[in-house]
Structures are given as structure tokens and as C-alpha cells.
Amino acid sequence: MQNASNSIIQPAGLYIVGLSTMSYINIYVMFLTVLYVITIMCNVFLIAIIIYDHRLHVPKFMAVGNLAVVDIVLSTSLVPGMIKTYIVLDNFVPFKLCLAQMYTYYTFLSLEPFCLCILSYDRFIAICFPLRQESINTNTRMAYIIGAAWLFCFVLVFYAVASIPTLSFCGSLEVHSYFCDCALTLVLACSDITSQWNFITTLTILFTAGPSIFIFLTYMGILSAVFRMKNNQSHYKTLATCTEHLIIVALFFIPIAIIFCFIFFEVIWDTNVGMVSLSLSTLITPCVNPIVYSLKTKEIRSRIYSLLTRRWSVHPLKTSH
Helix, strand or coil, rough: CEEEEEECCCCEEEEEECCCCCCCHHHHHHHHHHHHHHHHHHHHHHHHHHCEEEEEECHHHHHHHHHHHHHHHHCCCCCHHHHHHHHHHCCCCEEEHHHHHHHHHHHHHHHHHHHHHHHHHHHHHHHHHCHHHHHCHHHHHHHCCCCCHHHHHHHHHHHHHHHHHHHCCCCCHHHHHHHHCCHHCCCCCCCCCCCHHHHHHHHHHHHHHHHHHHHHHHHHHHHHHHHHHCCCHHHHHHHCCHHHHHHHHHHHHHHHHHHHHHHHCCCCCHHHHHHHHHHHHHHHHHHHHHHHHHHHHHHHHHHHHHHHHHHHHHCCCCCCC
């Protein structure tokens, strides 16, 4: 479509062609669909538990609920589109819908590490300032922090995606990825993409290095506070409260670190292997997060147990007399 006012050539849509040469791609997408269903069910259940129980209306579980919402939207931005492309076999995506998917995916992918930062901040305040925790980390302050993270990611990613319609696309319309990938869409443009490329590179560094440094510094503070405790049993109990957070931090950052190392050291790997690795690292974490928090967090375990026992007491098994 030609825009006469500024001679910008925009296509009607783009074609998703990544993973098209992969054997048994439909089976792989069905596996991701199962992960997606588990992700939705577990995260919705976790959010419902937090909303239902007023005793969980505290900053920590506001942050946990926030992570669950981000996980749901992040997974939803990918899997339905992959089902359409590889199961329904319709790989054409209208241009505006492609931009919408791109914006949603990158916004919530960017929010993921900031959610981990917020949880890290909560643990830091709880352990390093136990007597002042309730006055420092209030529900209102946590709401402001979460709102600021959302606004920050929404604005920066919007600026990155909004620059794409200003480019002209006059060559191939095939995106060699499993979704409307920003970088692989940019390289299709026949305009100068230097400024857009520099901006998304800066965002990538900001959204990965920034949160990882913040989490590292908070845990240095936590370890310092723990080692100042005189009782060894207190060391264990205090660190045990951080285990669920450390698990999901590892699940998120370790795959990213491995992929970056492969790129940095110019390790040659099959394109399909790279895309499978990226898709798995993106979709497994939202699936595992609610399970980890449900199993490792005492408060949530006890609420689930109380709900189950209450339901059992209300609906006991009928016995014959």
C-alpha cells in the first residue's frame, strides 16, 4: 500500500516462515499448546487464591500476582499465533496485527525481568529491614512501583514499535521467525534502519543487564544481612524464604545467558534450534512460575490446603447405611 504523502510503502501483511522446515513442527506446537493451557490454568488459579484470601493482600503477593498477569499475557501473545501458523497452516499476518503482536510480546517480555526485580526488592526489604518492613513496603508503594514498571516498558516498547510503520517495505515479506519478531521485521525494510536498530539494541541491554544487576545487588545486601545473624538456624530460615524467587530468576536468566554466549562466541547452530530454544525459554518460565510459588511458598500452600479441606468438609463422601 502506497502512502502518497510521504512515499512510505506498507505491505498488506507479512508471512511467518520460521520453523517451516522443522520436522514434526505440528507436534512441537501442540506441546507448546499444552504448556500454554497449563500456564493459563495455574496462573489464573494463583491470581484467584491471592484475590480470594484477604490475608494475602500484602506487597509480596501483589508482586506475585503481577508476575502471574504478565506470564498470562506473554504466553497469549505467542501461542495462539503459532497455532494459526503451524496447525491451521495460515502464515499470513496483517501488518497492523503483526505490529500489535510485536508490541504485546516485547512489552510483556520486558516486564518479566522487572517483575523479578520487584520480588527481589520485596525480599530485600523484608530481610534487611524487618522491623520497618511494613512502613517501608506498603501496598500503596508496591502499587506505585508496579505501575511505574508497566509505564516504563509500555512507553519504551511503543516508541520502538511505532517507528516500524515509518519504514518502507519493498522486497521480501517473509519473517524468518515463529512470530512477528521486531529485529527480523526491521531487516525486511528497504529504508535506513540504523536509528531503529540502535534503539532496540539499547533496549535489549537495558532490559536484561539493568534488572540482572539490580537483582545481584539486592542479594548481596540480603547475604550481608544474613551473615550478620548470629544464629545459624536463622541463616537457613531466612534464605529459605528466597528459594522460590531464586528458582524463577534462574529459569529466566540462565537460558538468556546461554543464548547470548552462543551469539557472542559465534557458535554456529541450526536456525531451527535457535528458534526452538528461544520459544521454549519464553514459554516454559510462565508455566513453571506459578507452580514454583504454589509449592515453595508456605502461605499459598496453606491457602490451597484450607480451600481443599473446606470443600471436603462441605461435600463429604456419602456413605451407605
